[in-house]
Amino acid sequence: MSKQKIRNMDAFSAVCGVSRPTLSKYFNDPDSVKRSTRDKIEQALARYDYRPNIYAVNQNRQTTRNIGIVVPNLADPFFSEIGREVELACHDAGYSPIVLSSHGRPGLEASNLNALWSLKPAGVLLAPFGRASDVSIVEAFAKDVPVVLFDANIEGVGEAFIGTDNNQSVDLMVEYLCRSGEPPCFFEMKSPLNPNASKRRQAYLESMQRHGFAAQILQAEGEGWDFEAIGSAEGGRMLSENAFATNTVLCSNDRLAIGMLSAAYGLGLRVGHGPDCTLRIAGHDDHPYSRFTCPSLTTIAQDYSEIAARAAQTLFAIIESSESGSQRKETLLDGKLIMRNSA
Amino acid sequence: MSKQKIRNMDAFSAVCGVSRPTLSKYFNDPDSVKRSTRDKIEQALARYDYRPNIYAVNQNRQTTRNIGIVVPNLADPFFSEIGREVELACHDAGYSPIVLSSHGRPGLEASNLNALWSLKPAGVLLAPFGRASDVSIVEAFAKDVPVVLFDANIEGVGEAFIGTDNNQSVDLMVEYLCRSGEPPCFFEMKSPLNPNASKRRQAYLESMQRHGFAAQILQAEGEGWDFEAIGSAEGGRMLSENAFATNTVLCSNDRLAIGMLSAAYGLGLRVGHGPDCTLRIAGHDDHPYSRFTCPSLTTIAQDYSEIAARAAQTLFAIIESSESGSQRKETLLDGKLIMRNSA
DNA sequence: GTAAATTATTTACGCGCGTAAAAATATAGC
DNA sequence: GCTATATTTTTACGCGCGTAAATAATTTAC
Secondary structure (H helix, E strand, C coil): CCCEECCCHHHHHHHHCCCHHHHHHHHHCHHHCCHHHHHHHHHHHHHEECCCCHHHHHHHCCCCCEEEEEECCCCCHHHHHHHHHHHHHHHHCCCEEEEEECCCCHHHHHHHHHHHHHCCCCEEEECCCCCCCCHHHHHHHHHHCCEEEECCCCCCCCCEEEEECHHHHHHHHHHHHHHHCCCCEEEEECCCCCHHHHHHHHHHHHHHHHHCCCCCEEEECCCCCCHHHHHHHHHHHHHHCCCCCCCEEEECCHHHHHHHHHHHHHCCCCECCCCCCCEEEECCECCHHHHCCCCCCEEEECCHHHHHHHHHHHHHHHHHHCCCCCCCEEEEECCEEECCCCC | CCCEECCCHHHHHHHHCCCHHHHHHHHHCHHHCCHHHHHHHHHHHHHEECCCCHHHHHHHCCCCCEEEEEECCCCCHHHHHHHHHHHHHHHHCCCEEEEEECCCCHHHHHHHHHHHHHCCCCEEEECCCCCCCCHHHHHHHHHHCCEEEECCCCCCCCCEEEEECHHHHHHHHHHHHHHHCCCCEEEEECCCCCHHHHHHHHHHHHHHHHHCCCCCEEEECCCCCCHHHHHHHHHHHHHHCCCCCCCEEEECCHHHHHHHHHHHHHCCCCECCCCCCCEEEECCECCHHHHCCCCCCEEEECCHHHHHHHHHHHHHHHHHHCCCCCCCEEEEECCEEECCCCC
């Protein structure tokens, strides 16, 4: 059953009756050879175990078909989901995706870019940390390699940016909350790493002003990526201290909201929009678990698939046209209001 | 600021005053050259931008310093966490880890192994699907490359296996539940992919018999990786039909438990071990979100770090001694009971 | 059937590095 | 200071493949 192994392309050329340069053409683009020779090659490929040595293949190329995908933290479901979509898109387009997580450590982002550099990738899809990113390294990298940013923007870096329009999405939620009950307070991390956080805060302030309500922002102490723990500890503290001016809290993201819901449950507070409820909590991102919180979480859905698809397509277009000089494009997608039971 | 780029090792040899073969030695093992030459090299490295072309480096080697890490699904926090630990362990040991997720699709596991094959890895850490894995491909792969399995075992495949002792962990939980209230029913997927699921069912049956109670197993319909959704839909249905013989449910894993907790909340059931509670729910795995469910989930903690560390160390030992002939080792680690509020 | 166009083969070189062998140099021991 | 040992340099070859140029074979067009 196990097919005979072939050492190299010369040996394979011998057994399949096609010259080595033609084989080389075939492996670089199967459509570039005549149908009959292609058939001959593929029949031999079925009989013998041969695949080109990728190291030898890539040695001379100044660029490969590798695409790097760098995300801040694969443990965060948002990135694991969007990373998956991007990876599959690259694969479908005939590239070799390489997903790298920085595990929540900005220092690893730089390491990952350095590691990628050695792989001579055709392009990179990068969701940067933002504020915590080593911008000089990202910039230097983006000068050498086509880079498309997603999720978090760094002004002027990379060929393009695809993300969610926080102004639109937060306004959608604020409008809904104001219309259906008391105006929301805003709950966030004191020193958020992600630039979307500050965009959302700003959007909240502007939206509240437009609706003619007083804004109130409450900030949780704490560092790192344990958002649920921080949301639970700090949110719980604020709830028990009656720190919120209204009975409605808009959390900067779902993971904070999940923590706060847990704290509210522990305090015996009834959360939701029912008549017997004393608190409304809303989130942002449509985290995979937000359907299963108690109560289920009203939130904003970012269009993961669309962000992933657009980012990938944008990068492919740049790679295939090798046009790095054109105007940097920023694409902002709309969020959707997901009404569940928590608000 | 940007350092001058050096084309290749010859050019670098010229600017740093060390011969190319010595440089080659240095890059393969910095300790293999004299201190003074090492200093000379590293000073030049600081002044010039040079790194060896990894494709040229790996072209002739029959094995590289790459280590493949293949997990069934990075979207599952268990694997994203354990994958992270393993990745860092490889990195710390001077290897180049490459994490590949099969995204819940057994077919991708085979593709991932094939892709890894081309990378000539020194070894692979594999958490296989188990029942759904293409065992013949995994076997063929493991004959060529040192493979250490973790989480899920495939008898006789790979050099070693590291996982959790489901007998011990389930018994721990059953014992606790029986001692502190009504004996547990067991809730699981009807056709689970993961081999741990059937081990846990078996362990539950044996443990209940030892304790002298009647066992009851309830199985949720549904395929795929949406465990929370399945747990919620099927668990909710069973709860509302009073399908459970006792007021205590042990779920095969935390994700099912999270779904069932959500359903119980929707049904207005009070879950926990307090006097006013009518239902106890326990899980298994200590999922990162199990601290934040409502109520927080009593569960079994698998020792992620220890599994990761042991798996990595086992692989390193095999690689470095190049002993593939020795006895296949199976290591089972104990789980810990994490008592929270749900049971 | 013949000329033109397409495709394949032959030949040959180079990429960047690993690595082996012999010669040269540096270091350590006494 | 001298020998024995450790380390580096010199020289040279090969890895597996990309790729260019010239030639040969095949296909297409008419």
